Amino acid sequence: MVRHLFRLIWNRKRSNVLLLSEIFFSFVVLFGVATLLFNFGRNYVQPFGFNHDNVWRLTIAAGQGEKCRAHRLDDVLRQVRALPGVQEIALTSFNTPFRFSTMNDDFARGTKKLSRVDRYDADDQYGPLFGLKLREGRWFNASDDAATRPLAVISQDTREALFGPGEPAVGKLFRTNHQFGGDAPKEYQVVGVVDKVRMGGDFAAPTPSVWVRLTAHDTTSWESATVLVRVAPGQGARLQQRIVHTVAGLTRQWSTQVYALENDRLDKLKPTLAPLIALAVVGIFLVVNVALGLFGVLWYNISQRRAEIGLRRALGATGPGIGRQFLGEVLVLTTLGVLAGSLLAVQFPLLGAFEIEPSVYLMAMLLATGIIYVLAAGCAWQPSRLAAAIQPAVALREE
Structure with missing residues (x-):
């Protein structure tokens, strides 16, 4: 049966090469999109490794021509640490x-x-x-x-x-x-x-x-200092104002800006989500176009092969047998296209491209393969039913 399907595909190689090319390029694009989505998803579910909840970032800038001298910075940090609602404070880069x-x-x-x-x-x-x-x-x-x-x-x-x-x-x-x-x-x-x-x-x-x-003497050449402050849950703008007024009251010419790390996280998330949404839209658009393309090509093939179908029915082939034949041709073509795409895709984990784990590439290949097979089988099902319903007398009379 499989040998016969290969013979039928070879006899119609000119028309099948376009379908094979569409399956190949669809697999490659789906593999690329799936790799990126799996990689980002895999990273998303991993823990941060630290707790940023209720942590604020203070940027303390010295006045013009001044430096954040260690003794003055120590006074500022001591006063900020003493404010109600502040639990811990740390100096960092x-x-x-x-x-x-x-x-x-x-x-x-x-x-x-x-x-x-x-x-x-x-x-x-x-x-x-x-x-x-x-x-x-x-x-x-x-x-x-x-x-x-x-x-x-x-x-x-x-x-x-x-x-x-x-x-x-x-x-x-x-x-x-x-x-x-x-x-x-x-x-x-x-x-x-x-x-x-x-x-x-x-x-x-x-x-x-x-x-x-970081030791205290390392700050003597700083024009600004970055301070992390852990606050009690529920603290907000009122405590931020008190921190700004405390620094200003001690240093006069120094300025302070307060940011929550959670806001920094959301700011970093926005430019990352945009390309992910774009990738998802591209993937959906590709799947729809592949489905429409496969359905149209198969429908056209059946209309062009009505005489062949009528002759096979006249020689004793059953309707379900004709349907299985068309479905088998599509699945064989799909297998050839997926194999060609897999030969290209497997080079990425072998070469260690983009520093992505091989397991991510493997999952992307499996997902792309599954989508292509589901699309091919789904799009071939209705045309195969139409082929199976063709009566031999009607098909031969039309010819």
Whole structure:
């Protein structure tokens, strides 16, 4: 039966090549759309790795020609921490979670190298404020003031890349890896390892991260400071006003802006949702067009093959048999188109393209294959029924 179907398809190769091409390109486009949607969906369901609820971001800017001197900044932070409703406060770098600003560096240990690692400056309260979950070691504390070299906490994916899955990282050293000149390599000592984090937003993947301990004297050259404040649930504009007035009352010329990290998350979400919605619309539009195209081509083929159908019926073929023949031809053509598309799609996981997990590519291939087969079978069903209903005497009389 299958051999006979291949012969029929080969005999009509000129008309079938267009249908085969449509199936091939439809599979490729559906595979691409499904890969992106699966990848974003997979990231979306993963935990952030930190708790940003009720955390605000304060941007404190010194006056013109001034610096955020350590002693004055300490006074500001002490007064803000004392306000009712403020639970915890931490000093950090400008690249707080969900912002469009990043700070990257390359690190190495021995022959192992890791590029574009997210680097954050963080003080002793940063980890507890965000509830970062420690897997090894500890977070920074006051005893680290006596350390002879810079200290760092790393994420689990950074640990796996630089130290391997089985080697302990706490107490070990790693260094910056500047490929194109710049500063001399700087060594850091690991004091802790935390879970993977997704600070880029709802659809961002976990990224290797390093937190370098920030001490008070590091702020002497700052023209502005970024402060994280955890507040009690239910706090709002009234507390924000008190924070702004507190900073202004202590420093006179310093200015303060207060943002909730939840608002930063929503701002980061909007430009990401737009292309996702566009992809979904493209996918739906493609499915509808493929369905219409398949249905039209099959309908036209049946109208052109009425004489063949009448002759086969006259020779003893049954109506259901004719219907199965047309359905079989479509499924064989679909299989050929899907196989050709799969040969192209399988190159992406083999080459490790776009740093997407192979399982995402596999799920996208399965989804694209399923959609194409459902479309082909669904569109072939009604034309096949029409072919099965053709009476031999009527078909032959028309010829």
